[in-house]
Amino acid sequence: MIDAEEELVAAPPVAAARRRLRAGHPALLLAGIVLAALNMRAALAGVSPLLGEIGAHFHLAAAASSLVTTIPLIFMGLGSIAAPKLAARWGTEAVLCGALVALCGGIVLRIAPPVVALFAGCAVVGASIALLNVLMPGLIKRDFPERAAGMTALYSTAMILGATVSAATAVPLENALGGWQGSLVSWSLLAAVAAVVWVPQALLTRRGTGHGTPAATTVFAPQDGPKLSRSPLAWQVTLFMGSQSLIAYVIIAWMPTIFTDHGMDKAAAGLVFAFSTLVQMAGSFVVPMLAGRMRRQRLLGVTVAALMACGVAGLLLAPVAGAWLWAALLGTGQGGALGLALTMMVLRSGDAHTAARLSGMSQTGGYLLAAAGPLVLGAVHQVTGGWTVPLLLLLAVCAGIALLGMGAGRDRRIGDGRRA
Numbered sequence: 001m002i003d004a005e006e007e008l009v010a011a012p013p014v015a016a017a018r019r020r021l022r023a024g025h026p027a028l029l030l031a032g033i034v035l036a037a038l039n040m041r042a043a044l045a046g047v048s049p050l051l052g053e054i055g056a057h058f059h060l061a062a063a064a065s066s067l068v069t070t071i072p073l074i075f076m077g078l079g080s081i082a083a084p085k086l087a088a089r090w091g092t093e094a095v096l097c098g099a100l101v102a103l104c105g106g107i108v109l110r111i112a113p114p115v116v117a118l119f120a121g122c123a124v125v126g127a128s129i130a131l132l133n134v135l136m137p138g139l140i141k142r143d144f145p146e147r148a149a150g151m152t153a154l155y156s157t158a159m160i161l162g163a164t165v166s167a168a169t170a171v172p173l174e175n176a177l178g179g180w181q182g183s184l185v186s187w188s189l190l191a192a193v194a195a196v197v198w199v200p201q202a203l204l205t206r207r208g209t210g211h212g213t214p215a216a217t218t219v220f221a222p223q224d225g226p227k228l229s230r231s232p233l234a235w236q237v238t239l240f241m242g243s244q245s246l247i248a249y250v251i252i253a254w255m256p257t258i259f260t261d262h263g264m265d266k267a268a269a270g271l272v273f274a275f276s277t278l279v280q281m282a283g284s285f286v287v288p289m290l291a292g293r294m295r296r297q298r299l300l301g302v303t304v305a306a307l308m309a310c311g312v313a314g315l316l317l318a319p320v321a322g323a324w325l326w327a328a329l330l331g332t333g334q335g336g337a338l339g340l341a342l343t344m345m346v347l348r349s350g351d352a353h354t355a356a357r358l359s360g361m362s363q364t365g366g367y368l369l370a371a372a373g374p375l376v377l378g379a380v381h382q383v384t385g386g387w388t389v390p391l392l393l394l395l396a397v398c399a400g401i402a403l404l405g406m407g408a409g410r411d412r413r414i415g416d417g418r419r420a
Contacts (some may be wrong), residue, residue, distance in 0.1 A: 005113045007306050013285065014332070023388065024146075027201065028197065028201065029143060029201065031197055032096075032194070032197045032198050032201060033136070033139070033140065033151070033155055034154065034155070034158050034196075035160075035190070035193060035197055035272075035351070036096060036100065036132055036136060036193035036194050036198070037154075037155040037156075037158035037159045037162065038101060038158050038159070038161065038162035038190060038194070039100065039129075039132065039162060039187075039190055039191050039194055040129055040132050040136070040159045040162065041129075041159055041160070041162055041163035041166070041188045042132065042162035042163060042165070042166040042187050042190060043070070043103065043106075043107050043125050043129070043166070043191070043268075044125070044129070044163070044170075044252060045162075045163035045164070045166040045167040045170075045199050045252060045273075045274075045277060045351050046070060046166035046170045046183065046184060046187055047068055047069060047170075047184065048069070048167060048170075048252050048253060048254075048256050048257075048270075048273060049167060049170040049171050049256045049266065049269060049270035049273060050170055050171070050180040050183060050184065051065055051068060051069075051254075051256070051257055052065075052115070052257060052260065053174070053179075053180040054068060054118070054180055056117065057180070058115045059337015060379050061382055062116075062378045062379070062382040063375060063378045063379040063382050064239075065128075065378065066253055066254075066374040066375045066377070066378030066379075067119060067122070067375065068118065068119075068122055068253075069249060069252060069253040069374045070253075070372075070374050070375045071122040071123050071126060071371075072122050072123070072125050072126030073126060073245075073249055073367050073368075073370050073371035073374075074123075074126065074127065074308045074367070074368065074371045075086060075122075075123045075124075075125075075126030075127040075130060075249040076126045076127070076129055076130040076133065076367045077099065077130070077363070077364045077365070077366070077367030077368040077371065078130070078364075078368075079126065079127040079128075079130025079131055079134075080125070080130045080133065080134050080360065080364045080367065081137060081360075081364055082130075083095070083130065083131050083133075083134035084134065086131070087134075087135060087373055090375070091202070091205050092135050092138070092205075093138050093139075093198060093201045093202045094202040094205070095131055095135060096131070096132065096135050096136075096139070096198050096202070097199055097201070098131075098193055098200035098202075099129075099131035099135075100128070100132075100191050100192075100194045100195035101123055101191075101195045102127070102128040103125060103129065103132075103191045104122075104188045104191035104192045104195060105124060105188075106121045106122070106124030106125040106127075106128055107121065107125060107184065107185060107187055107188040107191060108121070108185055108188050109124060110122060110125070110184055110185075110186050111181040111184055114322035123359050124381050126176075130367075133363070134363075135258065136155060137152070137168070140152055140155060153285070156198075156281075156284060157281060159345040160277060160278065160280055160284070160335075161186075163276045163277045165274075166187060166276045167270055167273050167274035167277055168270060168271055168274035169232075170270050170367045171174060171183075171185075171204055171266055171267040171270045172267065173186055175253060177260060179281065184268030201214075211335065212301075212318050216289040216400060223413075226350075226354060226414055228354075228357060228358060228361050228414065231414050232407075233348055233407070233408065233410075233412055233414050234358055234361060234414055236404050236408040237345060237348055237358060237362055238361055238362045238365045239344075239365075239369070239400075239404050240323050240337075240340075240341055240356075240361075240401065240404040240405060240408045241300070241362040241363070241364035241366035242365055242367075242368075242369030243343055243368055243369070243397055243400055243401045243404060244304075244334065244337035244401055245336060245338075245366045245367060245370035246369060246370040246372065246373035246397060247308055247312075247337075247373070247394060247397060247398070247401070248334050248337075248338070248370070249370045249371075249373055249374055250373040250374055250377055250394060251273075251276065251330060251334065253273075253372075253373075253374035253377075253378070254271075254316075254377065254378070254381075254390075255273050255297035255327075256269040256270055256400065257269075257271045258315055258319055258387050259272060259273075259319060259320060259323060261387065262320050263320060264319075264320050264323065272323045272324060272327045273327070275327050275328070276328070276330050276331040276332070276334075277331060278331065279327070279328050279332055279335070280329035280331045280332070280334050280335030280338070281335060282331075282332055282335060283304065283307075283331070283332040283333060283334065283335030283336030283337070283338075283339060284335035284336065284338055284339040285335075285339070286339075287300055287304065287335070287336035287337075287339040287340050288339040288340065288342070290337075291340055291343045291344070291347065292343065292347075294409050295411045296410060297343075297347070297408075297409035298406045298407070298409035298410065299409075300336070300340055300405070300409065301340060301391060301401070301402065301403045301404070301406060301408065301409045302405055302406065303328055303336070304333045304336040304337040304340060304401075304405070305333070305398050305399070305401040305402035305405060306333075306398075306402070307329050307330075307332055307333030307336065308329070308330055308333035308334060308337065308398050308401070309333075309398035309399070310326075310396055311326045311327070311328075311329035311330030311331075311333060312326075312330070312391055312394045312398060313391075313395065314326035314329065315387070315391055316387075316388065316391040316392070316395075319387075330402045332347075335408040337362065337401065340405070341362070341366075342359075343353060344408050344409070345358050345359045345362055345395040348408065348412065348413060348414055349412060349413065349414055350413045354414055358414065360362075373397075376393075377390040377393065377394070380393065
């Protein structure tokens with residue numbers, strides 16, 4: 001993830017307020033982190049089991065329905081660019097609070113009657129999640145430097161838990177609340193609770209700064225360090241991040257629909273999808289630990305690509321009969337691929353500043369590339385009338401991930417002079 005704190009030095013009043021907050025209200029800070037993390041995927045994962053109902057309600061074709069998952073990805077990429085600047089101007093805590101308020105509003109906007117409100121709400125949701133994506137890792141490293149690994153594990157687990165619960169309860173909430181609108185809007189309550197917890201933190205850290213005074217100043221100029229756009233290794237890491245994200249968000253958008261199109265009950269399809277999301281924790285925990293102990297990560301890159309390819313092939317050959325197995329393979333591969341992509345941003349960089357810049361390039365480019373996945377495969381499904389060709393295209397992407405993993409997994413550093 002982009003680390004917004006890596007490039008910033010807090011203004012003295014803000015730094016002092018943060019020290020008081022850590023010393024006097026650690027439980028408030030911890031609760032805020034967990035609640036924000038729970039919101040980082042819940043608003044997206046809860047859409048997938050309901051995509052058919054949303055499309056039918058607005059009379060959308062498959063390609064148009066995929067915009068419900070594509071638009072948030074586009075704005076997750078674009079929003080990542082703005083986050084460090086907003087944090088420098090207003091402070092991380094205030095921007096986090098604002099992002100959660102905006103997320104709550106975006107979730108509600110998605111159920112407004114006109115279809116344009118659905119797409120506008122998706123854009124607000126994506127931009128809000130982008131701010132959370134960027135700000136959370138740096139805040140954890142800054143406020144818990146001695147427990148950064150444990151806190152990162154906690155926040156990552158909470159993020160996956162939020163997505164899992166959202167996916168698993170989407171259909172039951174639809175049945176209980178009278179339609180897909182009630183199911184989607186229910187997650188605005190979680191965002192609202194998280195925003196309330198962040199309000200006092202935002203006020204405490206901004207108190208004492210004058211009107212118009214920035215919360216922080218930047219340490220490095222944007223042009224400092226090696227030229228990432230001229231580094232083949234930087235592009236390999238970026239494309240690896242983007243390709244695995246493409247697979248992940250295609251699965252988020254279309255896995256339940258693939259199951260229901262082959263005769264599975266809608267509630268059961270939601271549970272299988274939720275299980276696939278849950279088992280991502282295994283891959284995201286194990287693979288980075290292995291990667292950190294290896295000079296080369298090429299074998300890991302091929303392995304996670306192979307796991308995803310096996311899961312996609314299963315969806316192609318026997319989608320319902322082996323649904324739980326394919327979900328386990330895909331989830332483990334996706335979690336491992338994401339963990340490996342984030343780890344390689346650090347391992348392929350010579351210093352923290354380069355790592356932060358590479359993270360920014362990979363995350364922004366990755367989400368924009370991933371945004372094409374649900375839309376393109378939805379259009380191909382619409383044209384071909386089935387899932388065979390879309391899944392074959394996903395297998396081709398898995399092959400590309402394996403090749404990118406071979407390149408990005410080399411024992412190289414950006415700027416070390418060895419064609420990196």
